[in-house]
Amino acid sequence: MAATPSIDLLELVQQNQNPDTYRSLHWEGSFQDYLDIVAANPAVLRSAFERVYDMILSFGSEEYTENKEKIIRYKFFSDPLGGGRDAIYGLDRALMTLVNVFRSAAHRYGTERRVLLLHGPVGSSKSTIVRLLKRGLEHYCRTDEGVLYTFSWVLPGEQGEEEHPCPMHEEPFRLIPSSLRASALDRLIPEPRPGRPVLVEGELCPYCRFTLRELLTRYAGDWKKAMEHVRVQRLLLAEQDRVGIGTFQPKDEKNQDSTELTGDINYAKIALYGSDSDPRAFNFDGEFNVANRGIVEFIEVLKLDVAFLYDLLGASQEHSIKPKKFAQTDIDEVIIGHTNEPEYRKLQANEFMEALRDRTVKIDVPYCTRLSDEIQIYRKDYGEITSKHMAPHTIELAAMWAVLTRLEEPKNAKLTPIQKLKLYNGKTLPGFTEDNIRELRAEARREGLEGISPRYIQDKLSNALVDEEHTACVNPFMVLNELNRGLDHHSLIADDDTRKHYREMIALVKQEYEDIAKNEVQRAICADEEAIRQLCANYIDNIKAYTQKERVRNPYTNQDEEPNERLMRSIEEKIGIQESLKDDFRREIMNYIGALAIEGKTFSYATNERLHKALELKLFEDQKDTIKLKSLVSSVVDTETQAKIDVVKARMIENYGYCEICATDVLNYVASIFARGDVTAGE
Ligand SMILES: Nc1ncnc2c1ncn2[C@@H]1O[C@H](COP(=O)(O)OP(=O)(O)OP(=O)(O)O)[C@@H](O)[C@H]1O
Ligand SMILES: [Mg+2]
Structure with a gap:
């Protein structure tokens, strides 16, 4: 009995959910397990900038030169993940600049402390570029190469064990006090690979600081015991889940509220914990909190109220934000904004721009000019x-x-x-x-x-x-x-x-x-291959005789005749070969044919573009009157002409992608041009 379609569908979904993949994506372990992971693969500790940079490179690149300038094309921006739907064209230079900024930020040369500002006219693909970066990161963290981790606290609750995830999905290595991290890393990774330093910066978020302090108090300072409450988990960044990827779009200027960026007090819980500065009574769900470890996008960043722009500048320069009632909170995320040309110009007059300009890396994203x-x-x-x-x-x-x-x-x-x-x-x-x-x-x-x-x-x-x-x-x-x-x-x-x-x-x-x-x-009119071939053969016979100072056999009269200068010139003139240069051209063609003959190949007009064009134009000139293109524009067309027109039309459809309608249209159009009489063939 055939299965019903809905059961088939369930099967299909099931088959695509590989249990091994699922387990690997949802890996959990102890803090000690995590240290083993770090020792084996220090790349898990990368900063957000490093990860984005490596993600872009992981798709490969190719080099080419344009007007003597070496350019690298990063394949990532052709949107291999989306099947090319968001592919960016013609902006290799701008994208190179962007990748260089990521590279320098990955090395901590300073650009990691800047707001990246994509600037360009409206519709120049700024949003598309950011969208690609976000999707890329979502994908990359699900690969072996891009894996990263966070942790939860496992604490006794009213109904047994309760799991409390770090609200900012922080790097578990931050649990090690910052003063001890360098030596911990030295022990774990005695021989780091050359290149970028392995470094974990920043302090725990207020919630985790609080929890750790409570545990240390409970265990009389025994940090190892406190770590037993830590469950390390693989982190899957996903904009939909509001994990590691955030977007901020300013609404109208009067309605902006800093809590959208840095989180808000959870009033319902204040009663429970008795204080509005208890981190358990705070929702770390502002866009900066959410985007920790990944990317936050600021749409139309210059529309942001000035007060929040300073939040933004702090977030980039100090890598920290200031939630209401809490100390500075460290973040690790790429901050990328975009603004269009008119907006940018409007604000250039503003003195506030000074501060911003100084702390941003502006990357021009122009329109294509190719x-x-x-x-x-x-x-x-x-x-x-x-x-x-x-x-x-x-x-x-x-x-x-x-x-x-x-x-x-x-x-x-x-x-x-x-x-x-x-x-x-x-x-x-x-x-x-x-x-x-x-x-x-x-x-x-x-x-x-x-x-x-x-x-x-x-x-x-x-x-x-x-x-x-x-x-x-x-x-x-x-x-x-x-x-x-x-x-x-x-x-x-x-x-x-x-x-x-x-x-x-x-x-x-x-x-x-x-x-x-x-x-x-x-x-299309001269696409008659046989006619071109004959004309070509005729031309070659003539120039051969001409260059070798011989006579040509006339196939009709069977008499030897002088080479037909008029025929040769009527072809050569079509591609602008002057009388004084005709000898060169003819010799060139003969040499070409000779060289081919040595290799055992025969000559075909199709391999010589100039000659091909000249022959086509000549043929067109010869045939144009028999086709009577002009008569197309008159209402009466005799059957013979109509038959010829139909052949041409069929060729246009077959060879050039026209349909019945546009083939007719374009023939009429061209006929009208010729009827106007101010053009000649091959002009
Ligand atoms: N260089 C390009 N390559 C590929 N697509 C492009 C390019 N430039 C523009 N587009 C297309 O143009 C449209 C507009 O792009 P997008 O929305 O990313 O622009 P934007 O710069 O964010 O515009 P705005 O300033 O209005 O926000 C999209 O469909 C995008 O795919
Ligand atoms: Mg946009």
Whole structure:
């Protein structure tokens, strides 16, 4: 008999709960057991900064050079844990800076005493970066490499033994008085690995201090006996459980209360313990308490009321917080805030900023300025949409516009914005070296800190996708129009000049699209491989004869003739080869073919990009009139033309990712360009 689906499901869940894994994650032991663990694996004592740093490195990294600059890409930021959902693109430099800050903090070079401030324009992925770090830490502490521990007190209660976890899930090693820790560590770890020092800083939290003192009193100072009440436990950081990971979001300024950060008196328990300064009558559940051992995130940190900002500065600089009615309480956590550009600028005038600026490490998180990176952001979201078709180049053009709005106008007047975008995107332009590109980047200091945010693009792409009025296919024009319309009420555009500039950039993108569409249609028209092959063979026969000063056999007349100069030139001109350089080009091709022959390979036009392009353009020129693209825009199309158009359309669908609708649209569009008559093939 088949099992019911619900029982199947229970089985499935059960099978995935490996009992060994469960036991290992919920390990418990005595304080002595813990000392054995420390001796075997001192890494359990790492600080929060060390752990975050090691977590990032544990995913590996790779190195590459960009414009002669060595850059390290940390794979962690490609979101391997989330299957790439939160992958960060194009910010390798900023992320390198961030990782360097963690590295220096892990070595206790000083940055561990700073607030890390991710600063950048709205929607530049600041929150995403912090989210990745939090998820990463949650994962890492569940691996063998990232394991860490805390402890509970086991005390006699009214109903037998009661377990009281350390409310701040502290490091058990803190139970050893700080004056004795160094020698304890020397004994436990006689030969520490070179590198970072093994160090456990800070004192117990008020609750554990109190409990330890009570026990010592009870046992007349016998610390070993007091330790028998300690149960060490593996610590699993989890934001959902409010363990080791906290988030603080300031509400409106009048409603901020420091208890949200440092915990609050538990009034119900005051009666029980008789005093409001008894740590048992306190909830150590402020965001700083909760996040101990891990990360606390401050969303829009500059909106924090000034009074609490000093709490924040103390927490980072002294690694301690001051709960109401209690002494300073030591914490060990990464404090990371973010703020966007307008907010930061507003506060720069504020003198309080001095204090903050001095105690923060500001890490700029700009927008992408490389087109290919920007495209990936949207591919991630819309790459697999199936409900509607998205015409080729739609995402690319939206991304192109976004990047254009962010680029500063080049000082070199000869460089157009589109050219600059292409240079940044790795394209080579005559007269521009890698050094020039570096100079361009250096002269544009604020580049990437202004312009259109990815969120705006994402919103408009979504709008276009859900728009009921339109057909089952979204094309670039729909999206560009949507982007344009939205500018009227874009809340972050302060002035009309900016709006005008953005609109000009839309016009540039449309122009660029004209070229792209034209090229693609041309290629589809000439994608007739047999025709290209024949043309190529013909061309090669001619240049062979030309370079060897021979004659060519005409297959029709069977007569030897002079090489066909007109044919050769009509192909070469397509890719701008001047008369004076034609000999070089022809020899180059012949040498290439010769070299291949020596290796026993035969030549194919497809391996020579320039020649391929030239042949396609020539073929297009020859065929354009037979296809009568222009006639597409007229309402009457004869059956012969229609058949040819259908072939082209089928190729566009097959080879370039168009659908029936957008293939028709783009053919009409390109036909209208040719009908306008102001362009020539291959322009
Ligand atoms: N460089 C990038 N790589 C990948 N995704 C990005 C990048 N920049 C922005 N995004 C995407 O843009 C959206 C906004 O990102 P996020 O919310 O992290 O930005 P933010 O900087 O926190 O914004 P805000 O300042 O408004 O809080 C997200 O969907 C994010 O994935
Ligand atoms: Mg954010």
